[in-house]
Amino acid sequence: MERKMHNPTSSTVLTILLLGVLSQNLVVPVTCTPTSSPTPFTGTSYYWSSNPGRIKEVLGWVGTIGSAFGVGSSNNKIPSNVSLVHALSNTTSDGLGALCREGTASFLNSLVNNKFPYTTPQVRDTFVGSLVSDIAAAAQANLFKMANEGRINP
Secondary structure, three states: OOOOOOOOOHHHHHHHHHHHHHOOOOOOOOOOEEOOOOOOOOOOHHHHHHOHHHHHHHHOOOOEHHHHHOOOOOOOOOOOOOEHHHHHHOOOOOHHHHHHHHHHHHHHHHHHOOOOOOOHHHHHHHHHHHHHOHHHHHHHHHHHHHHHOOOEEO
16 A cells, blocks of 8 residues: 655644644644735734834834833843834844744734734733743744734634
């Protein structure tokens, strides 16, 4: 009997990676369905960093990572006084840098788009929950990026 090999898709690989991370209780799970077509609003990190005036319109102030996510100065992973604009425009390629960039965009998107796949409390909780390691941060940053690009259904 011939066995057919399953060719995993990127969402399958991502699911496997996240299941490994979640089995260690590192990230708060959020149910979402990847899609191929973007939603009408695509507030990517580039969009928000290129339009800092929009951040002030949404929040009434520019803000910091600490004020947006409730991350205090006792957190050694990221400085709480990093501005949201700086977090959005950072080019760091590690998991924590990607989490700051994509998590901040998701935070802003959750405030302005009621069809965004994450609520603001979910963004905050998953952001803080994934600060435990660079691997957890990278996995969550990837999910945030997919949501920011409109590739996840609510």
